Amino acid sequence: MEKRALLDEEQTRRLLEEAKKARLKAYAPYSGYQVGAAILTQSGRIFGGCNIENASYGATICAERVAVARAVAEGETDFVAMAVVADSPEPGSPCGICRQFLAEFAPRLTLILANLEGKVRRGSLDEYLPYAFNKDFFCAEEAK
Template sequence: MKYKELMKKALEAREYAYVPYSSFPVGAALLTKSGKVYTGCNIECASYGGTNCAERTAIFKAVSEGEKEIEAIAVVGDLENYTFPCGICRQVIVEFGRDIKIIIGKSENDYKIYSMEEILPHSFSPDSLK
């Protein structure tokens, strides 16, 4: 799957965001190394601690179905500016590998590709516990 197609799926997922408090929808599309795609959107909760980000929603869906090898994750929030994963999402992403590509976009034709090291340098990961 091309990153443009992954970004399109993230944009589609963004449409399902439940954001009654922030009015800031975010969509994510995760590509596993086996070729499967899992999408997620942010879901807010009146007790803010119950809120879940789009990236983690997609990751949790993949992991709950047995997929733990992630190739890439596309993220789109604000359509005028690039929206990067929050700190918690970066930590969850690196849990599944330092080689995951992070695609940050505003549209299916306007995106940038980053490595985990670029968005979370010197991370604490499973390797840190060995």
């Protein structure tokens, strides 16, 4: 199994800064809960994303998925770490859909979760989503 990435202080600082910047672009007229995310690729690129709410709540997309979608649209699918920043008393946590979405690409992704006051929580995605559903559950013969 792949190991969780160890980030240096500069990488962590850059990721958190990009997530904070992305958060400022959030479109959250219904909840007011603005979230920013930034994902670091193996090639060293960082992609930011913000949450985008919709009057039809099911059409809302979280910051984490926006960041991943931006990266994938640019041909990047090898992810190292993600920072998520929200204005909340405690560091926010990716929702279940985002956890599953991230697990598709990086089951042991390093997560850096923070609030605006500087409280930070670190972990790996497999700690937040143990036993994630993945391609190994498909029968290879049936998938053909």
